[in-house]
Amino acid sequence: MTQEELLPLIYKKDDRAFTLLYDMYSKSLFGVISNLIKDREEAEDVLQDVFVKIWKNIDSYSEDKGRFYTWIVNIARNSSIDKLRSKGFNNSQKNLSADNFVHLLDDNTRMNNKIDSIGIQEFVKKLKPKCIKIIDLLFFKGYTQQEASDELEIPLGTVKTQNRNCINELRNLLQVS
Amino acid sequence: MSTQEYIESGILELYVYGKLNDSEVEEVVKMAKQHAEIRAEIIEIENAMVYLSGSVAPRLSGKNYEAIKQQIFGSETKVVDLKPEVKPKSGISQYLGWAAAIVFLVGGGYLYQQVEGKKEAIANIEKEKGKLQEAVVDLELKNKANEEALALVRDPKNTIVPLAGQEVSPTSFAKVYWNQETQTVYIDGAGLPEPPEGYVYQVWALKLNPLTPLSIGLLDDFKGDNKRLFPVDNVVEAEAFGITLEPAGGSVSPTLEQLYTLGKV
Numbered sequence A: 001m002t003q004e005e006l007l008p009l010i011y012k013k014d015d016r017a018f019t020l021l022y023d024m025y026s027k028s029l030f031g032v033i034s035n036l037i038k039d040r041e042e043a044e045d046v047l048q049d050v051f052v053k054i055w056k057n058i059d060s061y062s063e064d065k066g067r068f069y070t071w072i073v074n075i076a077r078n079s080s081i082d083k084l085r086s087k088g089f090n091n092s093q094k095n096l097s098a099d100n101f102v103h104l105l106d107d108n109t110r111m112n113n114k115i116d117s118i119g120i121q122e123f124v125k126k127l128k129p130k131c132i133k134i135i136d137l138l139f140f141k142g143y144t145q146q147e148a149s150d151e152l153e154i155p156l157g158t159v160k161t162q163n164r165n166c167i168n169e170l171r172n173l174l175q176v177s
Numbered sequence B: 001m002s003t004q005e006y007i008e009s010g011i012l013e014l015y016v017y018g019k020l021n022d023s024e025v026e027e028v029v030k031m032a033k034q035h036a037e038i039r040a041e042i043i044e045i046e047n048a049m050v051y052l053s054g055s056v057a058p059r060l061s062g063k064n065y066e067a068i069k070q071q072i073f074g075s076e077t078k079v080v081d082l083k084p085e086v087k088p089k090s091g092i093s094q095y096l097g098w099a100a101a102i103v104f105l106v107g108g109g110y111l112y113q114q115v116e117g118k119k120e121a122i123a124n125i126e127k128e129k130g131k132l133q134e135a136v137v138d139l140e141l142k143n144k145a146n147e148e149a150l151a152l153v154r155d156p157k158n159t160i161v162p163l164a165g166q167e168v169s170p171t172s173f174a175k176v177y178w179n180q181e182t183q184t185v186y187i188d189g190a191g192l193p194e195p196p197e198g199y200v201y202q203v204w205a206l207k208l209n210p211l212t213p214l215s216i217g218l219l220d221d222f223k224g225d226n227k228r229l230f231p232v233d234n235v236v237e238a239e240a241f242g243i244t245l246e247p248a249g250g251s252v253s254p255t256l257e258q259l260y261t262l263g264k265v
Helices: A003-011 A015-036 A040-056 A068-086 A101-106 A108-126 A129-140 A145-152 A156-176 B003-008 B011-017 B022-034 B036-056 B062-085 B093-154
Strands: B158-165 B173-179 B184-188 B199-207 B212-218 B229-232 B240-247 B259-264
Touching (some): A003 A015, A040 B062, A068 B036, A108 A156, A129 A145, A129 A156, B011 B036, B093 B184, B158 B240, B173 B259, B212 B229
Antiparallel strands (some): B158 B173, B158 B259, B184 B229, B199 B240
């Protein structure tokens, strides 16, 4: 199932489309949200909000503005950051948690997920540390290239290609596992 | 840039992340429409990101799905229930609404156009302003340079030596401004033709008896300096000044066949 097949169903707004949408993206969005919001219940609240926002604002999405997935990940990041701000966290994205997405795997509450997380830990932990950092900042935390370049102390001009190499590495790991 | 280079540049990853500006997104969307390879690559990157972020997500209980469904469809169902109670309108009232809507739309469209037009006008004016400012700065710099040149030339302590055109170039002329107090010598070369490629004017201070030439400098960058006012080395003693055309870099002694201008002090 791809965005091209899913979107026509969503536009009709029937609940079968909603189920498909949820199945395709809920885990991914929850991963992004949980990386920003440590509290489990709050993260779940944000996830619910995000799906309601997606559903209600679907008409403002246009395929000319980019991928549907990009649009919904953006909603997830922004809603998480709004939530943090409402709780008095500093406004700057640079003050987001220093933890990266790999830490989520060490969370004890994942016990239920133990079986599939073993295989997952294998491939995620094979990523180079610098790749984990760059993917964490740009994708999970939504840093700009400039902010990522400052944070990682690498030249701005190389952020794009370093990230590309890391995603290639990730794709290779996914094919092997 | 080939399709492969475009893919390798890493722009598609940032596109999926949502890190590109509007015009960059527009470009990627256009490229994706044209090239199946790029579409396939975008989907693979997207799948990798969906998988990676999904893999690190904590376990998600089914109650979230139910809660969201309730929030979305719970309220919509009620709206559907109300529908039969809406009575069909009759007569002119149903057209009034449409008419108002059309007036509103047309009015809105007109206003939108007006605003867009003004925005463009403002942007153009800003651009013009920027250009004018640049021009003003440019002129100020030129003016300053001119004033400096004028001050040098006007100094009453100058000894002014006019140099007249010689056999090679009878129409040429030049002037030497020799300030013995500040020990500076300037050559006004405005009356000399542009030197041919690979040649340069060389200025000589001359003692006449016996004829002893002393090189005091080259009129370098003749084309670039549009005032043609050149500082040269100071001289202590000179009875005449001459300017000859010499191969680039200058010569040890003057090529007298190429003597352009000459004048006695």
